[in-house]
Amino acid sequence: DRRDAMTTLTRARHIAVRMGRAAMVIPASDPKLDDVLAWSEQAHTQGYRVVMASEAARYEELRGPK
Numbered sequence: 014d015r016r017d018a019m020t021t022l023t024r025a026r027h028i029a030v031r032m033g034r035a036a037m038v039i040p041a042s043d044p045k046l047d048d049v050l051a052w053s054e055q056a057h058t059q060g061y062r063v064v065m066a067s068e069a070a071r072y073e074e075l076r077g078p079k
Contacts, residue, residue: 017043017044017045018039018043018044018045018046018048018049019045019048019049021037021038021039021049022037022039022049022052024037025037026061029061033072034069034072035069036066036069
């Protein structure tokens with residue numbers, strides 16, 4: 014089920030809050046991609062950290078001590 018970029022972002026944010034991390038794939042042709050990119054530029058102000066997929070996949074190794 015393909016969702017638009019903003020729906021994907023909303024879902025990823027919900028998952029990130031619940032699980033500590035989330036990933037999303039958005040096609041370059043999505044008309045709302047610019048909105049997601051604009052959000053990513055200020056995501057840190059909402060407590061999110063945007064990372065490369067390889068870093069998200071190695072979450073346990075990279076998160077540091079508890």
